[in-house]
Amino acid sequence: MIRFWPATASDVAAQVDQLTGVLLAICGAILLLVGCLLLGFSIRYRRGSSAKRGALPEIVSREVEVGWTAATLFLALFLFAWATGMELRANPPQPDAIEVHVLARQWMWKTRHANGAQEIDALHVPRGEQVRLLMTSQDVIHSFFVPAFRAKQDVLPGRLTELRFTATETGTYNLFCAEYCGTLHARMGGTVTVMEPEDFARWLAVQPRGDDLAREGAALFVSLGCAGCHGDRRGGSATVRAPKLEGVYNSPVPLQDGRVVTADEAYLRDSILQPRRDVVAGFPNVMPSFAGLVHEEEMQRLLAYLRSLKDAP
Amino acid sequence: MNHITPAIPAPDAIPHEEPSYLTAERGIGSWLLTTDHKRIALLYMAALTAFFFIGGAGAVAIRLELFTPKADVLTADGYNRMFTLHGTVMIWFFLVPSIPTTLGNFLIPLMVGARDLAFPRLNLLSWYLFIFAGAVLIYALVAGGVDTGWTFYTPFSTTFSNGYVLLAGLAIILAGFSSIATGVNFLATIHLLRAPGMGWFRLPLFAWAIYGTSLVMVLATPVLTAVLLLVIAERGFGLPVFDPSRGGDPLLFQHLFWFYSHPAVYIMILPSFGVISEIVTCFSRRNVFGYDFMVYAILWIAIAGFLVWGHHMFVSGQSIYASLAFSFLSFVIAVPSAIKVFNWTFTLYRGQITFEAPMLYAVGFIGLFTIGGLTGLFLASIPIDVHVSDTYYVVGHFHFIMVGGAVSAFYGGLSFWWPKITGRKYPMTWARFAAILMFFGFGFTFFPMFIMGYLGMPRRYQVYPEEFQVWHVMSSAGAVLLAGAYLLPMGYLAWSVFWGEKAEDDPWNATGLEWSTSSPPPRDNFRTPPEVDEGPYFYHPEGEGPGHDHGDPHRDQVRTP
C-alpha cells in the first residue's frame, strides 16, 4: 500500500500536521488562483480573440497592486505568528522527564538510559511520558531524526544538544541520521520503539546494564584527579581551595564577573573543558582544562556523577 | 508617445554591409583573445554547456542508483562523490554563472546602449579564471574524489573527509573571484555606460535584475572566499577554527557558509526574473504590469536576502530566538516574490497573447516558481522545517526554484534571444514541444520529492527503506523525460546555426534597444550611438490596449525625424 502521510506518533506530530494541513489549504488556494488566472488570461486574451482590450481599469493598476502586497504581507505575518506560537509552546520541559543520553559517532547511535541500560541504533521509550534526549557527538555533526515524531535535532561534537518529545502511539518507528556525516551516512539509522509504560518498565528492568553511569563517573572523578582539588564525599584531602560540587547541579552559581548562572549540563561541561570561561566567584582560576583528556563517553559519566551528588545534610 | 529615436534613419534603411560580431574577425585567436562581450558570452556558453553535461552525469548516476532501495550501481563513497560532484558543479559552475555570464554578458551593453562592458579585458580574465577553476575542480573530483557535499560542513570537511577537499575549496574560491569580477563589471557598466537619456527607470527589467544580482555577487562572494580559506587553514595547516576539541566552533562555519549561500540562491534566481519579465511582456504585447513595483521587488530581495541565512540552521542548535528572527525575515522575503508572480500574471490581462516557445517556457516558469515559492512557506515555519529539513522535501523545494525556475528561464531566455545572438531562427514546433516536455518532465521528476520528504526520506542517502521506493521510481522515470527536454534544444539550436532561416533584426517585434540593432549585431553593437527618451516597454500607446491586428505596434510609433 502506498503511504501518503507519515505515521503520527507524538503530541507535536499532530500539531505539526495541523499546521501543514492549513498551509496546504492556503497554498493550494493561492496556486489555484494563480493557475486559473494564468490559464484564464491565456485563453481569453489570446491574440485576436474578441475579448475587450483597451487601457487597464484605474482600479487594477494601483489598488490591486497595493492590495496584494498588503494581503501577502498580512498572510505572511499571520503564518509566522501561528507557527512561532506553536514552536514556543511545544514540549515545555517537565521535571519528571525521562532522561536518555545519546552519543553519536560515525555511523552508530548509542543510547543510554538513566539506570545504565545501553542500546545501539535503538531506543525504547514509554508512551505518554516526556523523554529528554541529551545528545552529543564524538566526531562530526549528525542529526537525530524520527519522522513519526516530527522531531529532529543536530548532534554536535563538543556540545550538548537537547531533544524533547512525548510519544503518543506505541509501535516501532524509523530513526535516521539526517545530517550528512560521511561514507555510511545512509546506514546510520535504527528504530525507536514506543511501549506502554508498564511494558517499558518491565523491558528496562531486564536489560543488562553497563556499570551504573554515576558509579563509573565517581571512579573517574578520582582517577582523573578531580578529587584532589574538589575533595570527594568520603572526605578526601583537599589541598587546593576548590568549590564543593555537592548539590551544584541545577543550582545558581555566582561567577567572578558578577553574573549568576544555573549549573546545568552545559555549564558543568564547560567548567570541565574550558574552566577559564566561567570562574566561580571567590576561587582562583587554577583548574586545568580537561579538553582532549576526557572523551565523550567519560564526560557523560562524569556528568552523571556530578548530577547524582546531593547536598550533604 | 513612447519610442527610441534612432539618431539617423530607421535601422533597416541602412544596407547590411558591415560584418556582424561573428564574422568581424576570424581564427581561433580572435575568439580566445577577444574582448568583445558578445563573443565572451559565447565562450561562457560553451563552457557552461560542458559543465551542465558533467553535472548532469552526476544527476544520472544519482537517479540510477536510487531506482532501487539497495546499493546497486555505486559504492557508498562513490555515491557521496556523485552528489558532491553534481552539487558543486551545478551550483558554482552552472547556475551561478548561467544567465549573467551568457545572456547578461551579451545583452547588458546592448540594453543600456553601450559599445561593450566597462572593463572588457576584466571580462575576458574572468572567463579564464572560470575555466581554470573548473579544470581544478574537475581534477579534484576525478583524481581524488570529494565527498563533503557542496556544503562542506565542518568538522567533517576539515578533519574527517578523505577527499581532495583543499583543491575543491581552491577551485570554488577561484570561481568566486570570477563571479566577483563579472559582478563588478556589470555594476560599472550599468552605472557609467548608459546611453544618453537612459535613466534608471528606463532600464529594462532584465538590466535591473542583473544589477541586483551583481550587487549580491559582489557583496556575498567574499564571505564564501573567507570561509573556504578558513577551511583550508584548518585542514591544511592545522589552524583550529571549527574543531571543537581545540576550542573551535563548527557552527561558525554554517553561519558564514549560509551568509553567502542564501544570497547565492538569489544570485541564481534574480536573473531569471529579468528574463521572464522581458518574455511575458513581449508575447502578451502589454507593457509590464507595475514596472516600479518590479524594480523595488528586485532590490528588496537583493537586500533582504542577506538577512535570512539562519533559516538553514533551525535544527543546528542555534538559539531559539535567533531561529524566530530568521523565521520572521524569511516570511517577509516571500512578499516581493509574490508581487512578481502577480505582476507577471496581470501583464497577460487584456493582452494579445501568442505562444511561441519562449512564452511557453515563461508560463511554465511562473507555475513552477510559484510552487517552489509556496513550498518555501512551509520551510519558513519552524515546526514544519524541523521535520522536513535535510529531507527530500528540501531537495524538491530548491530544484523547483533553481531548476524549474532558473534553468527553465535560462532555456526560455536562450530561445528568446537566440535569433539576436546567432541571426538564425530555430524550428518553432520542436521548440514548443521541448518547452512543454520540460514542464511535465520537471514536475514528474521533482514533485514526488515533496511527498517522500514529508514522509521522512532523508537527503544524501544511497540506500533507503523500501516504503520510499515508489516515489524514487517515479522521480527517476521523470528524469528521463527531463533529460530529453534538456537535450532537444541543444540539437535544434545547433542545427539552426547552420541551416536555420535568417532572422530579422526584431523577429518578435519586441521593444528594447537590443532589438534595434541588426541580428547578429555588429562588433560595436550600434552603427549609430542610440539615444533614448522613453521607457523600455511600449507595446501599446499609454491609455490604450494592444490592437487586434497589429502585432508590432511599436513599429508604428518609431518617429521618423
Ligand code: HEM
Ligand atoms: C536533470 C535533472 C536532475 C535530477 C534528476 C537531479 C537529481 C538530484 C538528486 C536526486 C539530488 C539529491 C542527491 C542526494 O541527496 O542524495 C540532487 C541534489 C542536488 N541537485 Fe540535482 N538534479 C537534477 C538537475 C539539477 C540541476 C539542473 C541543478 C542546478 C543547476 C541541480 C542542483 C542540485 C544541487 C545543488 C543538489 C544538492 C547536492 C548536495 O546535496 O550536495 N540539480 N539532484
Ligand SMILES: [Cu+2]
Ligand atoms: Cu549522518
Ligand SMILES: [Cu+2]
Ligand atoms: Cu536560504
